[in-house]
Amino acid sequence: MDNLIEASGVVKRYDGHTALDGVDLSIPEGTIYGLLGPNGAGKTTLIRIINQIITPDSGTVLLNGKPLHPDDVMRVGYLPEERGLYKKMKVIDHIVYLGRLKGMTSRDARIEAEKWLRRMNLVEWANKKIEALSKGMAQKVQFIGTVVHRPPLMIFDEPFSGFDPVNAEQLKQEILELNHNGATILFSTHNMSSVEEVCDSISLINHSRVVLQGNVADVRQRHKKHLFKVRVAEPVIAPNPEFFRIDSIEPDIMGGSQIILRLAPGVAMRTVIDFLNPTYTILGFEEIFPTMNEIFIETVTGNE
Numbered sequence: 001m002d003n004l005i006e007a008s009g010v011v012k013r014y015d016g017h018t019a020l021d022g023v024d025l026s027i028p029e030g031t032i033y034g035l036l037g038p039n040g041a042g043k044t045t046l047i048r049i050i051n052q053i054i055t056p057d058s059g060t061v062l063l064n065g066k067p068l069h070p071d072d073v074m075r076v077g078y079l080p081e082e083r084g085l086y087k088k089m090k091v092i093d094h095i096v097y098l099g100r101l102k103g104m105t106s107r108d109a110r111i112e113a114e115k116w117l118r119r120m121n122l123v124e125w126a127n128k129k130i131e132a133l134s135k136g137m138a139q140k141v142q143f144i145g146t147v148v149h150r151p152p153l154m155i156f157d158e159p160f161s162g163f164d165p166v167n168a169e170q171l172k173q174e175i176l177e178l179n180h181n182g183a184t185i186l187f188s189t190h191n192m193s194s195v196e197e198v199c200d201s202i203s204l205i206n207h208s209r210v211v212l213q214g215n216v217a218d219v220r221q222r223h224k225k226h227l228f229k230v231r232v233a234e235p236v237i238a239p240n241p242e243f244f245r246i247d248s249i250e251p252d253i254m255g256g257s258q259i260i261l262r263l264a265p266g267v268a269m270r271t272v273i274d275f276l277n278p279t280y281t282i283l284g285f286e287e288i289f290p291t292m293n294e295i296f297i298e299t300v301t302g303n304e
């Protein structure tokens, strides 16, 4: 798979503060990439560099293997962190305006805008002014304006912030659909469940540097704590040999139990099964991988 974006050694300094300190990152074409990190880590700075709003002090960013060129902005959709629409403009006119800025004809922009307004349940608002919209509705309009010209690269800075759970879910589905139709997507977020559900790969930036990078499933695998959930048909009287430690036992509605246990280093799950088998009817077991939320906190704070 070719990389759509390749950033190498990107450094950005603001007076006295290094916002990005040698960031390398590759975004394969056709994937969804998450940019994670605590407040002030440097995510927006990197996004602004890729969007050519600011330039790095050193390092390179390639798009399709070539250095960024001013014309590239036409092939990128960018939803900035600070949202802003012209309050007095009508919703549909605003989307058409944003589409035209990215090279669409008025006719095409209007057709696409109408389609999107239907999809996003905003049809009745098409001829209302932006100032009449709620914050979430205005964000949806700005999202539409970002993707209306169907750019091959879409960059969203914290797209889920300010949305209720239903609209956040809708936005997530739209992002998946855009990606399904071929768009490469980069977004920054503090919403870790969306990362698990949507992202192929991530970079976690902390104090201006990439501290964790890779495919989401691999990252979760690398951080595993040898935790397992075992379901048995009977109530359990806590067995606790030295090769595992029980974290919790929960009765289930069928009268059985769910045991969460942590294996000692080097112990195979087979050993636990052999140990429990004579006493309990084992219905199933699975390994529990840490959530991205847990991995984020562990990596950023250095705590397990």
Ligand SMILES: Nc1ncnc2c1ncn2[C@@H]1O[C@H](COP(=O)(O)OP(=O)(O)OP(=O)(O)O)[C@@H](O)[C@H]1O
Pocket: 014, 015, 017, 018, 019, 037, 038, 039, 040, 041, 042, 043, 044, 045, 046, 081
């Ligand atoms: N124009 C600027 N002038 C001076 N410092 C800046 C400027 N823009 C960003 N910074 C600083 O660079 C650092 C990184 O900021 P950035 O906005 O990239 O962080 P972020 O990871 O997007 O954070 P958040 O999650 O809070 O949005 C911060 O310390 C910020 O104060």
